[in-house]
Amino acid sequence: MEPATDATDAGAGATARIARLLTRADEVRKAAPIRSDAEVVRGQLAELLAEARSLLDEVVDEHLRLELAGGIARRVADLDQEEIAAMLVGSPEVARAPTTVDDPSRVPAGQHLTPGWPVLHVGRAPSWTRDEVRLVVTGMVERRTVLSFAELQALEVVELLRDFHCVTTWSRLDNAWTGVRLRDVLALAGIRAGASHAVVSGAPAYSTNLHLDDLTRDDVLLAWAHDGAPLDREHGGPLRLVVPHLYGWKSVKWVTELRLVDRDVRGYWEERGYHDRGDPWREERFRGD
Numbered sequence: 026m027e028p029a030t031d032a033t034d035a036g037a038g039a040t041a042r043i044a045r046l047l048t049r050a051d052e053v054r055k056a057a058p059i060r061s062d063a064e065v066v067r068g069q070l071a072e073l074l075a076e077a078r079s080l081l082d083e084v085v086d087e088h089l090r091l092e093l094a095g096g097i098a099r100r101v102a103d104l105d106q107e108e109i110a111a112m113l114v115g116s117p118e119v120a121r122a123p124t125t126v127d128d129p130s131r132v133p134a135g136q137h138l139t140p141g142w143p144v145l146h147v148g149r150a151p152s153w154t155r156d157e158v159r160l161v162v163t164g165m166v167e168r169r170t171v172l173s174f175a176e177l178q179a180l181e182v183v184e185l186l187r188d189f190h191c192v193t194t195w196s197r198l199d200n201a202w203t204g205v206r207l208r209d210v211l212a213l214a215g216i217r218a219g220a221s222h223a224v225v226s227g228a229p230a231y232s233t234n235l236h237l238d239d240l241t242r243d244d245v246l247l248a249w250a251h252d253g254a255p256l257d258r259e260h261g262g263p264l265r266l267v268v269p270h271l272y273g274w275k276s277v278k279w280v281t282e283l284r285l286v287d288r289d290v291r292g293y294w295e296e297r298g299y300h301d302r303g304d305p306w307r308e309e310r311f312r313g314d
């Protein structure tokens with residue numbers, strides 16, 4: 026047998042540590058009903074899962090890594106059940122009466138216009154400064170690349186006016202986004218032959234799947250400003266993905282990682298039945314639609 030390489034050894038070590046962290050998280054969770062300090066339990070779980078998440082990149086085997094990432098994401102989702110429930114009820118702004126539009130053909134079927142800008146996400150918004158932003162471009166790339174906010178800003182800056190459609194039926198027209206093309210970011214890392222999709226991740230443990238054809242369009246941006254002002258924290262600031270031609274759940278806020286893969290790997294909402302692509306003009310809301 027070939028002696029194991031250092032990388033394989035490190036990978037096995039990380040896998041074992043993640044497995045131990047997940048087991049520990051499950052134990053803490055099981056004990057939760059007999060403990061009164063729910064907030065403390067929640068904090069412990071969040072810490073264990075965050076640590077597991079931070080070890081993921083050391084797992085060498087791509088399939089194993091995705092499997093472990095799924096295990097972590099499912100446990101984080103359990104943590105956030107209350108918040109998910111609140112989110113599905115919808116914010117007051119989501120419930121507001123539709124406004125009018127000059128050209129009704131701009132509004133896809135089943136959508137209505139919202140005068141405000143609803144905030145929609147699972148879990149708690151992180152409070153990161155621009156200096157803390159690190160975007161990891163990894164998976165089937167030529168060079169694993171980690172970009173700071175300043176490095177992103179050094180790319181060609183693009184300003185766009187685009188409509189935004191959320192699957193919960195609100196649409197917001199004429200959003201002015203400032204950022205850089207996702208395509209330019211991928212070019213820095215180099216797309217490896219065979220890569221067809223990406224898993225885009227964002228805090229606190231969100232992810233979505235996108236075909237590279239969708240991700241490399243001209244108007245897909247990593248954005249840091251909206252309507253001329255720095256992106257608010259709750260809308261994904263300092264940095265979010267914007268994929269205007271697909272439903273809003275593809276526009277990952279607090280984006281942390283672009284992982285190129287050779288097949289479609291479902292993300293947070295896709296695992297829960299949302300459509301793999303999510304084209305609002307075809308009303309691709311749920312799988313089977």
Ligand SMILES: Nc1nc2c(c(=O)[nH]1)N[C@H]1C(S)=C(S)[C@@H](COP(=O)(O)O)O[C@H]1N2
Nearest residue numbers: 144145146147191227231260273274276278
């Ligand atoms: N990290 C993260 N990004 C996310 C989400 C999330 O839960 N977490 N929700 C998505 C959904 S469903 C929508 S509609 C948009 C909402 O963006 P907004 O809150 O700026 O309106 O963010 C998307 N990006």
Ligand SMILES: [Mo]
Nearest residue numbers: 191192273274
């Ligand atoms: Mo959404």
